[in-house]
Ligand code: OGA
């Protein structure tokens with residue numbers, strides 16, 4: 001059967017079928033997948049069963065591998081992951097073994113965010129492989145940030161175009177203060193790199209709104225109240241179903257998204273159920 005790529009019909013996302021990702025991919029297949037990924041922002045591959053090395057090999061077809069945040073930020077306590085997990089794999093899980101969490105993010109909602117905006121060169125892509133999933137809950141939604149920018153009212157666009165935003169590194173995407181960091185009084189004081197709020201995607205040439213996470217974000221040149229007002233208005237506008245594809249996981253899914261023009265969130269699930277995802281990432285460019 002020939003490879004098929006079918007749009008989800010939502011604001012982003014397509015499903016790739018008839019492809020076994022444990023097998024080597026032909027150059028023309030990789031080209032087709034890359035183009036589909038650039039067009040659809042999120043690609044879903046169902047029914048895969050990849051070892052960590054196979055997941056990394058698949059990811060490498062599209063660029064250079066990036067390390068997880070624990071390594072990028074040189075956590076003094078290490079990643080906390082099991083010793084047999086490759087350094088480029090990030091375990092996303094609520095499972096606790098022998099009193100120790102095997103991964104990150106837990107079971108609670110992970111609010112809208114892009115991955116690792118708190119480094120100078122955030123990853124271009126994230127790839128999640130579902131190894132174990134709960135019977136319900138834990139769906140992951142993706143937001144098309146080209147579409148959000150295109151639809152943004154001009155009054156809001158005027159407040160962000162040509163502006164940079166500081167992306168706080170001291171809190172995780174679920175709001176917890178990271179090891180090795182202290183609390184800041186306001187978003188303006190938080191440590192973190194600056195990224196343009198409207199960025200040109202290096203491969204598609206299209207402009208997208210770039211937001212990291214809502215909490216502790218700071219727009220250059222604004223007073224605290226103004227900063228919070230603008231960000232609240234933008235986030236309220238963006239969080240509309242018309243910009244979103246909600247992915248309902250089945251075990252074996254591999255989902256690769258473009259972190260330069262999509263945000264994502266994960267809904268909560270029952271902590272008495274097990275959810276284990278292994279994630280790989282691709283290096284990004286310096287955003288402009
Ligand atoms: C991530 C993430 C969502 C999920 O891996 O970056 O946000 O569904 N995960 O686990």
Ligand code: MN
Nearest residue numbers: 113114115264
């Ligand atoms: Mn994430």
